[in-house]
Amino acid sequence: MERSITVQAVVIGTRKAGEINREITLLCSDLGIIRVLIYGGQKSLKALKPPLFSIGSFFLTAGRAEGRYTLSDVRYEASCPFEFDLGQVGIASFFAELAQIAGGSDPSQAFPLIREALERLSLAADETQRNIILIQYVWQLFKIAGIVADPAVCPICGKTYGAKEISYFSTSINFFCCEACADCKSLFIGPGARKYLALTYPMSFEEALDIPLLPSTALRMRRIMITYSMHVSGHMLRTVQSSMV
Numbered sequence: 001m002e003r004s005i006t007v008q009a010v011v012i013g014t015r016k017a018g019e020i021n022r023e024i025t026l027l028c029s030d031l032g033i034i035r036v037l038i039y040g041g042q043k044s045l046k047a048l049k050p051p052l053f054s055i056g057s058f059f060l061t062a063g064r065a066e067g068r069y070t071l072s073d074v075r076y077e078a079s080c081p082f083e084f085d086l087g088q089v090g091i092a093s094f095f096a097e098l099a100q101i102a103g104g105s106d107p108s109q110a111f112p113l114i115r116e117a118l119e120r121l122s123l124a125a126d127e128t129q130r131n132i133i134l135i136q137y138v139w140q141l142f143k144i145a146g147i148v149a150d151p152a153v154c155p156i157c158g159k160t161y162g163a164k165e166i167s168y169f170s171t172s173i174n175f176f177c178c179e180a181c182a183d184c185k186s187l188f189i190g191p192g193a194r195k196y197l198a199l200t201y202p203m204s205f206e207e208a209l210d211i212p213l214l215p216s217t218a219l220r221m222r223r224i225m226i227t228y229s230m231h232v233s234g235h236m237l238r239t240v241q242s243s244m245v
């Protein structure tokens with residue numbers, strides 16, 4: 001028996017599936033990350049083709065094969081589809097790719113985060129604002145995924161950092177720690193960056209976006225958060241490797 005369901009979701013991936021069909025990857029608030037087949041999605045003009053980053057209500061039919069859905073209709077949110085410039089496309093592609101890696105563990109929080117991040121990004125004309133959205137998207141997504149700790153203390157030995165101390169990366173916990181506990185000295189954060197991350201650690205995404213950063217600090221932090229994401233994902237981020245972001 002076929003079963004119809006409706007999900008609130010964002011398109012975080014889209015690719016060809018054979019000669020005529022397409023497959024999209026959705027991050028749904030309740031089902032997590034699912035793959036959806038669109039019959040005739042490549043050639044037929046009548047086929048629905050939800051573009052990458054589109055957000056809305058997706059009407060799906062559960063197929064015979066377990067875990068496989070097909071798209072029957074979609075109703076986009078008023079803000080979609082987004083009209084992104086090249087810089088925004090790069091950041092949004094990075095968001096989508098990172099969501100595929102870290103968004104599935106708690107989709108009820110990850111979905112509202114990426115929705116808000118894409119909407120804020122679509123309104124952000126200023127480079128520094130875009131950088132702050134990127135920094136906080138990574139920080140909040142990893143927080144939701146349960147892989148970050150309060151950066152005020154070393155999570156391995158429990159030591160409180162000195163005012164001028166630098167934190168380095170540990171590949172065993174995928175997080176920042178003190179120099180003595182670290183095994184990856186090429187990735188580090190200074191006291192200013194650590195204070196900013198500690199300050200925004202208990203905040204919501206929306207609250208954290210209101211914390212201002214100097215343009216030069218935001219750019220530096222953006223680069224750190226991208227490198228940090230690469231380390232967490234096992235250096236598999238295509239959007240970073242291809243310099244899209």
Ligand SMILES: [Zn+2]
Pocket residue numbers: 154155156157158159177178179180181
């Ligand atoms: Zn330590």
